[in-house]
Amino acid sequence: MDQAVRTEDGIRLWAAKTGDGEPVVFCHGGPGLWDMMADVAADLSAAATICRWDQRGCGRSQRRGPYSVERTVADLDAIRAHFGWDSVALLGHSWGAQLALRYTLAHPDRVTKLVYVSGTGIDDDSTWHAEYEHNLRVALGGRLGRWEALRDRDRTAEEDREYCVLQWSADFADRERALRHAEAMADPWFGVNFECNAALNRERSPDLRGQCETLKAPTLIVDGTADIRPRKAVDSLERALPEVSRVQLPAGHLPWVEDPSGFHSAVGGFLAGP
Template identity: 85%
Template sequence: MDQAVWTEDGTRLWAVREGDGEPVVFCHGGPGLWDMMADVAAALSAAATVCRWDQRGCGRSQRQGPYSVDRTVADLDAVRAQFGWDRVALLGHSWGAQLALRYTLAHPERVSKLVYVSGTGIDDDATWHVDYQRNLRAALDGRLARWESLRTRERTAAEDREYCVLQWSADFADRERALEHAETMADPWFGVNFECNTTLNSEPAPDLRGQCETLQVPTLIVDGTADIRPRWAVDSLERALPVVSRVQLPAGHLPWVEDPAGFHSAVTRFLSRP
């Protein structure tokens, strides 16, 4: 059932919960996108209570700032408190993996386990972003010219959707089904909050290494081996965390889409550990 979560500054967030068992709160990618993990939630709901939510200004939540990482961490805590959970497991994807990590570092006593999916580690983005841009353009292949045309001009709402679908198509290892998968991501379409995206992406990232080295929350890192974001970018996080395991799946940036069985097995096995 959909539920409104009200933050301390009066912003309404969309959330939904399903299933039975220990609580797991999802953190979607972006920033500026919305939750696209209903399939993952359905698969896990037999063993856990899964909560999905749209971040501030995104998707079904109120389109209202201000936007900052600290503000989004506080919003995530409002979601946890709304449902009356003292401790939760977190599953974050992409930017949401970074958000889940930041929340865990800020509130380790409130997190039982962390699932870090397709994140980009704790080194400066400059260490991997050039490789990502090269891989993105290579994966777009015949769609590159159209993507470049849309990227460099003011777009209509319909063109925003086309631009995103083209870019998201690069995130799948199966090139024959890539556009199909990207279209599924855009249905339903809520419109990207580009202001939120730009603001959060431009926020300087703190050095998290020291905090990570003392974090005792069990963490599972899940990668798709064909992710266009170089997977070695996550090595720094894996080295820093003292209680960590890592699973690499034959998939792109959304491993639950291209290897659902492998993803479900890895996540449920980790979450079921005492």
């Protein structure tokens, strides 16, 4: 069921709710993208109420700022309040994992459980980003030249889509199916909000270790072992959290695509547990 959610400053956010049971709110990746986890929602909605939403300025939500982590955390709280939930479980993917963590730290009494999928941890980006850039180029292989040509020039809307599909293809462990998986991510295509992406990526994350060490929400970290973002970046987050488990799946950055049964077993079991 699609719904329009209004933020306190009047921005319209797209949201959809399916299933029955305890509420779980998804936080998609990006920044600047849109929810691409309809398959995950369908898989988990037999045992939970799943809420998907597009972040401010993204996808089916109103394309208007301002853009900041603090503002996006407030928007996520507007989603929770709109549906009348006192507390929710959160499942965040990639940038959305960081968002879900930041929300949980800001509102620990409103989060029952946290699922942190393919995030990049709490260390400074300088500790892992150069290795990610290297891995990206290696994974692109024969598509590297075209990706670099598109990256370094003004692009049409069609070229934006091509550029993103090429880059996303590096996120899959199965190189033979990588481009097909990336094409599926771009269907439907809503257009990346590069302004939002730049604004949120410019923000420097505060040192979160102290807050993480006192976090009471049970947390599940899910990694794809072939993710081109080094998984060691998440080690310090795992060490900081007092109640945490971690599952590593034979997959890339979107583990539910390449190991759906493993992902369902790990996440479904965690959400259904005490």
